[in-house]
Amino acid sequence: MSFKSSGNSGAFAWFYQRITGIFLFVILLLHFTIMHFTGTGEITYENIVGRLSDPYWKMLDLSFVVFALYHGLNGIWMAIQDYVRSEGWRAVIYTILVLVGVFLFFLAAVTLIPFGLK
Amino acid sequence: MSLYMSPKYKEQVLDRKRWFEWDYKWFWGSFAWVLHRLSGWALVFYLLLHIWVIHHLSRGPAAFDQVMQAVGTPLFKVLEIGLWGVIVYHAFNGMRVIIVDFWHGSKYQKQLFFIVLFLFVVLWVGGGIIMALHMIH
Numbered sequence: 001m002s003f004k005s006s007g008n009s010g011a012f013a014w015f016y017q018r019i020t021g022i023f024l025f026v027i028l029l030l031h032f033t034i035m036h037f038t039g040t041g042e043i044t045y046e047n048i049v050g051r052l053s054d055p056y057w058k059m060l061d062l063s064f065v066v067f068a069l070y071h072g073l074n075g076i077w078m079a080i081q082d083y084v085r086s087e088g089w090r091a092v093i094y095t096i097l098v099l100v101g102v103f104l105f106f107l108a109a110v111t112l113i114p115f116g117l118k
Numbered sequence: 119m120s121l122y123m124s125p126k127y128k129e130q131v132l133d134r135k136r137w138f139e140w141d142y143k144w145f146w147g148s149f150a151w152v153l154h155r156l157s158g159w160a161l162v163f164y165l166l167l168h169i170w171v172i173h174h175l176s177r178g179p180a181a182f183d184q185v186m187q188a189v190g191t192p193l194f195k196v197l198e199i200g201l202w203g204v205i206v207y208h209a210f211n212g213m214r215v216i217i218v219d220f221w222h223g224s225k226y227q228k229q230l231f232f233i234v235l236f237l238f239v240v241l242w243v244g245g246g247i248i249m250a251l252h253m254i255h
Contacts, residue, residue: 018219032205036198037248043186044178054177065169072162074195079155085123104169111176 009079013074020071027064053116065108074096150211150231151225157208164201193251202249203242 035043051057080093133140137152174185188208217223223230 014236020217020218025213028205029209032202032245036252037245045175045182045186046159048175068165069169069242072165075158076162081160098168104166107173108169111173114176 001115013078016072017071020067023063023067024071027060028068031064046065046070051118052112057117062109065112067077069101069104073101146228146231150227150234153207155217156209157204157211160224161208164204186252192253195249199246199249202245203238206241206245207234207238209239 039047052061077097080090084090084093099111137144137148142148171185171189174182211231211234214223214227214234217230218227
């Protein structure tokens with residue numbers, strides 16, 4: 001059995017890993033700065049409500065989640081390809097990574113999208 | 119992607135010495151690479167936990183502030199300073215990887231690694247001090 005991961009040689013995964021990396025470099029450092037350096041260091045529900053009710057922040061945060069999950073799980077997949085030789089195990093791990101990604105995107109989406117709309 | 123691995127590939131790629139074997143010969147680039155991979159694993163682990171924790175926002179103020187209190191103990195605050203270091207290393211070494219990949223930077227990969235280490239120390243210490251000050255107040 002030849003397990004197919006994405007129907008390509010891995011070149012796209014390699015390329016997107018760099019594209020998402022550049023995006024994450026900017027947005028993650030900004031995220032950490034806002035949360036831990038420029039604020040009071042106190043992260044409460046009230047502090048977050050205002051930002052998340054703004055549709056632009058919401059879109060930014062959603063794309064942040066998508067890029068971070070893709071970059072992180074694709075990174076794991078790249079490492080797995082280095083160490084796991086069995087095609088069966090590769091298929092199992094790949095499926096788990098996709099399911100974890102979809103589940104956490106779902107969690108993030110149901111948290112972010114209704115914010116400020118109720 | 120077909121996962122067929124030719125005997126040549128197996129011999130040249132899969133059967134070579136690995137960084138976790140005792141007689142692996144280290145060089146600066148492999149040091150940077152191993153740190154990048156380990157920090158990557160740590161960041162993915164954190165990301166999954168982070169999304170899980172923050173999704174408590176959808177359960178209202180009480181649930182969210184309760185879970186934030188659970189991860190607001192001094193232990194977690196100190197771990198967060200460590201997280202900042204892991205982020206800074208992975209972020210700047212990632213930029214080094216991109217430079218090496220796209221702009222013939224392999225010529226300067228060692229010098230670029232020293233720049234990464236310098237930025238890592240400066241930003242980790244600087245940010246760590248700010249976070250420690252927040253912790254005290």
